[in-house]
Amino acid sequence: MAENAFLKEVAEKKYAYGFETQVETEILDKGLSEDVVRMISGKKGEPEWLLNFRLEAYRYWQTQEQPSWGHLTLPDIDYQAISYYADPTKKAADDGKPKEIDPELMKAFDKLGIPLEERMALSGTAVDAVMDSVSVKTTFRDKLAEQGIIFCSISEAVKQHPDLVREYLGSVVPYRDNYFAALNSAVFSDGSFVYIPKGVRCPMELSTYFRINARGTGQFERTLIVCDDDAYVSYLEGCTAPMRDENQLHAAIVEIVVGTRAEVKYSTVQNWYPGDAEGKGGVLNLVTKRGLLKGDDSRLSWTQVETGSAVTWKYPSCVLQGNRSQAEFYSVAVTNNFQQADTGTKMIHLGRDTRSTIISKGISAGRSQNSYRGLVKVGKNADRARNYSSCDSLLLGSKCGAHTFPYMDVQNDSAVVEHEATTSKISEDQLFYCNQRGISTEDAVGLIVNGYAKDVLNKLPMEFAVEAQKLLNVSLEGAVG
Amino acid sequence: MLEINNLHASIGGKEILKGINLTIADGEIHAVMGTNGAGKSTLSNVIVGHPAYEVTEGSITFNGQDLLAMSTEQRANAGIFLSFQAPTEIPGVSMTNFMRAAVNARRAALGAEALSAGEFLKLMREKRKIVELDAKLTSRSVNEGFSGGEKKRNEIFQMAMLEPTFCILDETDSGLDVDALRIVAEGFNKLRKPETSAIVITHYQRLLDYLHPNVVHVLIDGRIVKTAGPELAAEIEQKGFDWIKEEVGL
Numbered sequence: 110m111a112e113n114a115f116l117k118e119v120a121e122k123k124y125a126y127g128f129e130t131q132v133e134t135e136i137l138d139k140g141l142s143e144d145v146v147r148m149i150s151g152k153k154g155e156p157e158w159l160l161n162f163r164l165e166a167y168r169y170w171q172t173q174e175q176p177s178w179g180h181l182t183l184p185d186i187d188y189q190a191i192s193y194y195a196d197p198t199k200k201a202a203d204d205g206k207p208k209e210i211d212p213e214l215m216k217a218f219d220k221l222g223i224p225l226e227e228r229m230a231l232s233g234t235a236v237d238a239v240m241d242s243v244s245v246k247t248t249f250r251d252k253l254a255e256q257g258i259i260f261c262s263i264s265e266a267v268k269q270h271p272d273l274v275r276e277y278l279g280s281v282v283p284y285r286d287n288y289f290a291a292l293n294s295a296v297f298s299d300g301s302f303v304y305i306p307k308g309v310r311c312p313m314e315l316s317t318y319f320r321i322n323a324r325g326t327g328q329f330e331r332t333l334i335v336c337d338d339d340a341y342v343s344y345l346e347g348c349t350a351p352m353r354d355e356n357q358l359h360a361a362i363v364e365i366v367v368g369t370r371a372e373v374k375y376s377t378v379q380n381w382y383p384g385d386a387e388g389k390g391g392v393l394n395l396v397t398k399r400g401l402l403k404g405d406d407s408r409l410s411w412t413q414v415e416t417g418s419a420v421t422w423k424y425p426s427c428v429l430q431g432n433r434s435q436a437e438f439y440s441v442a443v444t445n446n447f448q449q450a451d452t453g454t455k456m457i458h459l460g461r462d463t464r465s466t467i468i469s470k471g472i473s474a475g476r477s478q479n480s481y482r483g484l485v486k487v488g489k490n491a492d493r494a495r496n497y498s499s500c501d502s503l504l505l506g507s508k509c510g511a512h513t514f515p516y517m518d519v520q521n522d523s524a525v526v527e528h529e530a531t532t533s534k535i536s537e538d539q540l541f542y543c544n545q546r547g548i549s550t551e552d553a554v555g556l557i558v559n560g561y562a563k564d565v566l567n568k569l570p571m572e573f574a575v576e577a578q579k580l581l582n583v584s585l586e587g588a589v590g
Numbered sequence: 591m592l593e594i595n596n597l598h599a600s601i602g603g604k605e606i607l608k609g610i611n612l613t614i615a616d617g618e619i620h621a622v623m624g625t626n627g628a629g630k631s632t633l634s635n636v637i638v639g640h641p642a643y644e645v646t647e648g649s650i651t652f653n654g655q656d657l658l659a660m661s662t663e664q665r666a667n668a669g670i671f672l673s674f675q676a677p678t679e680i681p682g683v684s685m686t687n688f689m690r691a692a693v694n695a696r697r698a699a700l701g702a703e704a705l706s707a708g709e710f711l712k713l714m715r716e717k718r719k720i721v722e723l724d725a726k727l728t729s730r731s732v733n734e735g736f737s738g739g740e741k742k743r744n745e746i747f748q749m750a751m752l753e754p755t756f757c758i759l760d761e762t763d764s765g766l767d768v769d770a771l772r773i774v775a776e777g778f779n780k781l782r783k784p785e786t787s788a789i790v791i792t793h794y795q796r797l798l799d800y801l802h803p804n805v806v807h808v809l810i811d812g813r814i815v816k817t818a819g820p821e822l823a824a825e826i827e828q829k830g831f832d833w834i835k836e837e838v839g840l
Contacts, residue, residue: 533681536678537641537642538678539678539679539680541640541641541662541678542674542677542678542680542732543680543688543691543692544639544661544662544663544666545638545662545663545666545671545672545674546666546688546691546692546695546748546752547663547666547667547692547695547696547699547752548663548688548691548692548695549663549695550663552691552695556680556683556687556688556691557680557682557683560680560681560682560683560684560687560731561681561682563682
């Protein structure tokens with residue numbers, strides 16, 4: 110028992126973002142129905158076409174069943190026991206003037222290392238801060254607007270740039286795509302909208318920080334990034350949530366459209382609350398992310414460091430439609446204690462001379478299960494398409510699992526598809542060798558894990574890479590020894 | 591000063607060391623020779639704190655500190671260094687990052703500040719030269735793809751970086767050709783300070799020709815059965831161990 114208590118302490122100490130912010134929050138009653146969908150749409154003052162989009166998605170969702178093909182044990186989700194809308198900014202007066210931000214919210218984001226005062230911000234990064242269902246603040250909007258860049262919450266984009274949103278929303282991930290995509294399309298709340306006009310190189314990193322705060326709620330973020338011809342943007346996404354002993358649902362959609370010769374880099378450091386050492390609580394992270402490489406010579410890369418969530422089910426994917434388009438997927442997924450991850454990517458080659466690269470590094474510790482699942486599809490017109498995939502698994506301890514599920518569907522004879530996979534383990538000998546040189550076991554695991562993951566970490570923007578490195582270390586605290 | 595008193599140690603319930611007594615004063619080099627399976631590597635593993643071995647009786651003190659109460663890394667940071675017989679490979683971890691973590695851990699234990707990246711790289715360059723270690727090796731992963739000789743040289747290089755006060759060379763001469771042996775042994779001599787003491791485990795005279803031990807011990811069946819001056823090593827190389835076994839009635 111004493112040992113259990115100790116383990117629990119270690120497991121919970123390591124999650125530094127588990128605090129709850131006391132802020133007056135308007136929470137919709139629990140449950141999901143057409144009325145709830147209408148109510149969400151109404152709160153946001155949405156046009157009719159969007160309400161109809163939501164209702165169609167909702168009706169479709171009702172006809173579907175939760176998918177069970179993942180290598181996961183999903184707890185039963187009672188969709189009627191979740192609140193689908195929580196607004197922590199309600200306190201501010203609704204008189205049309207710019208909302209005063211509750212100082213508690215500012216403090217909360219400060220505590221997370223995300224200052225919302227522009228003068229305090231990390232140089233060169235604009236932030237959209239989303240708590241629960243609402244965007245609290247987006248920084249540097251005016252500065253970006255000078256170059257015609259739109260960076261705002263999607264709710265605002267619906268009001269101010271309805272044509273753009275209408276053109277692209279659901280164009281990459283239709284609501285019929287899957288069960289969770291349908292759910293998101295019905296009830297989605299805030300997320301970010303980015304538009305980079307033709308020929309513009311976005312001068313700063315854009316980032317969205319997602320925070321779940323309210324109890325008994327789900328978060329259904331929706332992000333849409335459109336990078337027009339010859340444009341460039343690097344976008345970062347971070348996520349945390351308080352420690353709670355209930356599971357919280359996060360079902361998001363991210364859609365990206367990349368124009369001719371345009372380039373998008375999308376990086377995620379996902380650190381949702383993973384649950385405690387006994388597997389209680391934690392966020393269920395069920396996410397659909399997809400990019401359409403629409404124009405010729407377009408480029409898209411997904412880089413993800415996944416350390417949080419009780420369950421992760423996500424496959425950031427690329428549709429390589431433009432000729433000579435190039436897509437990359439770099440992933441480090443860490444699971445400890447009772448976490449489960451089933452993650453990977455889909456590379457759909459449609460255009461000629463398209464290239465994709467997949468580098469996946471799974472790290473499993475404790476009693477966790479970590480799976481890579483990937484699809485490489487080469488359509489019949491994708492002459493000379495190339496894919497290289499490399500999937501490595503690192504095991505810490507003997508009670509965890511690592512699995513690889515690569516699928517290939519190649520319909521063009523000139524395509525070249527390569528797949529490599531390795532599984533390794535941190536050995537007692539390696540740890541002893543480090544210890545004998547004066548390096549503690551925790552530091553040794555950190556060195557080995559970071560060494561193992563460095564091909565992926567190197568792809569992250571600098572400041573993010575340092576954070577991610579630290580995060581890997583804390584996520585595995587107590588995993589060996 | 592390292593003092594071992596009546597040390598008994600076992601692995602997996604099997605007793606390997608059966609009452610070792612050994613005192614090594616500062617600046618002394620003690621050679622330990624013995625038949626295969628006599629417990630030589632067990633002795634070095636127990637001194638540095640390998641978790642697989644259990645000490646069932648006896649004590650080890652190092653400069654007055656109770657070594658057995660200290661963790662492996664605490665012992666290392668107190669100045670104890672083992673040159674491994676078979677150094678482990680650590681893929682993905684560059685020698686540079688590995689060494690930097692080790693050097694800064696040792697410095698922290700000594701109350702010194704961590705070295706800056708520039709200072710550290712300068713130190714690497716200086717020490718590398720002493721054992722004539724190829725610069726390419728320090729940018730590779732720890733021991734990965736190193737030849738047997740390179741691994742041994744890399745051990746002495748690490749010793750140079752960490753400046754221990756007590757070293758154990760566990761068959762550092764095995765797998766080395768004549769030239770490599772000379773470079774490694776001379777490197778060790780250049781690096782050691784007057785107060786540095788060492789245990790040298792070997793089967794052969796040739797390493798000892800360079801290192802000039804003060805004392806030679808013979809370890810058989812978990813006990814030190816004979817201790818004499820450096821001439822004993824030459825005698826063993828000529829005649830083997832049987833005569834010693836007879837002498838002590840084993």
